[in-house]
Amino acid sequence: MQHTFHLHSTAERIDLCLFTSPQETRHPLTRTGEATWSITLDLPEGQRYAYRAHGPYDPANNQWFDPAKLLVDPHARELDAPFTYSPRLSTYGEDTADIVPRAILTPPLTAPPPPRLFQPGGLIYELNVRGFTMRHPDVLPEQRGTLAALAHPAIVAHLQKLGVATVELMPITAWIDERHLGTLGLTNAWGYNPVVPMALDPRLVPGGVAELVATVAALRDAGIGTILDLVFNHTGESDIHGPTLSFRGYDPEAYATTADGTLINDTGTGNTLATGRPHIRALILDTLRHFARAGVDGFRFDLAPILARDPGFDPQAPLFTDLAADPHLASRLMIAEPWDIGPGGYQLGQFPDTWLEWNDRYRDDVRRFWRGDGAAGTLATRVAGSSDLFSGAATRSVNFLAAHDGFTLADTLAHAHRHNHANGEHNRDGHADEIAWNHGTEGATDDPAIRASRDASARALLAILFASKGTPMLTAGDEFSRSQHGNNNAYAQDNATTWIDWTARDTDLEAFVAALSAFRRGTPLADPAWLAAADWRDLSDRPMTPERWADAQGFVLRLPMATETLVLRIDRPNARVTLSRATLLESRP
Known part of the structure; x- marks a missing residue:
């Protein structure tokens, strides 16, 4: 197959390295512009390759050229091995050909994306x-631990039982462990430390692009969409002490820097991709088109404000315009995690009108109310779609009680404090101020009264979630009381802490969640315009007034249907939430 390799680089020379074990053959690329290089060769499908870059090595001025470093193609779609950290990766002059994976030459996907299956309002299941x-x-x-396992009939049956409209997959692209984890005997379990944007991790997707296409198609046949969680905010090359694996070695312009060349760290991981630069934006668009052609319905963007930083957040960023205009991407669903740690990094409600956004205010306010220190009016605002944050009838809120980052739902109700000692950071990592409570004792307990109280709270919170306007998101295992034993930052626990124990499921709670999901699908709750018909009452069934809202310990929400009224009653004093249908009542004053 004839293939043209393109690279944006400020190097003095770039070599394409072809590998036919154990031989390495180098072919110099031709400079085709001020910082662009290319070469066209006839090569077989499956050819292993990488790059080497020549130029000045001057880290103080953000120049890291070292021809001893093997560099992964930023457009790689498959790799022949996972990334493995070694101090040699950041040592000048140390050849890394034996420890850096090669890209595998694969033909591009060319079929247009299928119609989007998932629609806002349906249940997102993060896993x-x-x-x-x-x-x-x-x-x-x-097959355990791989993408293909998601197409197993038992997995599909569980997703269908819950009424899952789409799975949201935490990163499946190839990542490298943070350099401190090896000395602690830990490995990255989440994948939020990628190196190049579209290369699939061989540990998760050993069958490569074909496995991705087949799994997405199998889920689609079962009526389940697929959303990919992607990381375009940083790479695993980290700070100035990090490894040289790809961008750092050939294109210093890929990373955002201050005027004196210092790496900007709006991510907390040591570097920030310069998404405002045209060649990085083009790479992001190429990545999204590739996955759209694989059949995925959409994308969730980690630390999404960085997509629109140059350097401050711009709600009219060129990338947003490009996405809206692209014939392959305009129909895909975009979901923002609307915060990063840079200046002005909290941008909830500020993304384009066609995007959904993770709403952490929903999580916090629902938890806070049920814990006993939140206002009923604030809760009602969240249940009604957070109109204070999102304008328009069709709210863009992704409502959730828990996500991968933070306590599980069960741990929210069993731990007042984080227990992250196993991460090796002296319990300093992870969010220190979770809105959580332990119902009388920390951690697991055999006390039947405490267990019953926790179960009642879990059911109440889940009922509120499925009754709320917006798009509900459930994190895998929360439907059956999965615990991480109080670890609220389990990114480094690739072990039983994060591996779901299917034999210890709370099947009663699981059935309750399935029933809630089915109830929601048969009511106006999934209709984004339901708020116009809402009738709000206090717990004595009187129309709500500002004075009654101020003192309320709950409320009753009535939504008229064709021949019935949908009734949501949130009653904190009696620790009960009920969601039911009733025969249409006569008009009320």
Whole structure:
């Protein structure tokens, strides 16, 4: 097959390195512009390749050229091995050909994306591919922990039972462990430390692009969409002490820097991709088109304000315009995690009108109310779609009680404080101020009264979630009381802490969640315009007034349907939430 390799680089020379084990053959690229290089060769499908870059090595001025470093193609779609950290990766002059994976030359996907299956209002189910299937008793041992396992009939049946409209997959692109984890005997379990944007991780997707296409198609056949969680805010090359694996070695302009060349760290990971630069924006668009052609319905963007930083957040950023105009991407669903740690990094409600956004205010306010220190009026605003944050009838809020980052739902109700000692950071990592409570004792307990109280709270919170206007998101395992034993930052726990125990499920709670989901699908709750018909009452069934809202310990919400009224009653004093249908009542004053 004839293939043209393109690269944006400020190097003095770029070599394409072809590998036919154990031989390495180098072909110099031709400079085609001020910072563009290319070469066209006839090569077989499956050819292993990488790059080497020549130029000045001057880290103080953000120049890291070192021809001893093997560099992964930023457009790679498949790799022949996972990334493995070594101090040699950041040592000048140390050849890394034996420890850096090669890209595998694969033909591009060319079919147009299928129509989008998932629609806002349906249930999003966030899951970690490895942790979700590693301990599933019905999945073959050799398939556990892989993307293909999601197409297993037992997995599909569970998703259908819950009424999942789309799975949201935590990163499946190839990542490298943070350099401090090895000395602690830990590995990255979440994947939020990628190196190049579209290369699939061989540990999760050993069958490469074909496995991705087949799994997405199998889920689609079952009526389930797929959303990919992607990281375009930083790479695993980290800060000035990090490894040289790709961008750092050939294109210093890929990373955002201050005027004196210092790496900007709006991510907390040591570097920030310069998404405002045209060649980085083009790479992001190429990545999204590739995955859209694989059949995915949309994308969730980690630390999404960085997509629109140059350097401050711009709600009219060129990338947003490009996405809206692209014939392959305009129909895909975009979801923002609307915060980063840079200046002005909290941008909830500020993304384009066609995007959904993770709403952490929903999580916090629902938890706070049920814990006993939140206002009923604030809760009502969240239940009604957070109109204070999102304008228009069709709210863009993704409502959730818990996500991968933070306590699980069960741990929210069993731990007042984080317990992250196993991460090796002296319990300093993770969010220190979770809105959580332990119902009388910290952690697991055999006390039947405490267990019953926690179960009642879980059911109340879940009922509120499924009754709220917006798009509900459930994190895998929260439907059956999955615990991480109080670890609210389990990114480094690739073990039983994050591997779901399918044999210890709370099947009663699981059935309750399935019933809530089915109830929601048969009511106006999934209709984004339901607020116009809402009738708000106090717990004595009187029309709400500002004075009654101020003192309320709950409320009753009535939504008229064709021949019935949908009734949501939130009653904190009696620790009950009820969601029901009633025969239409006569008009009320």
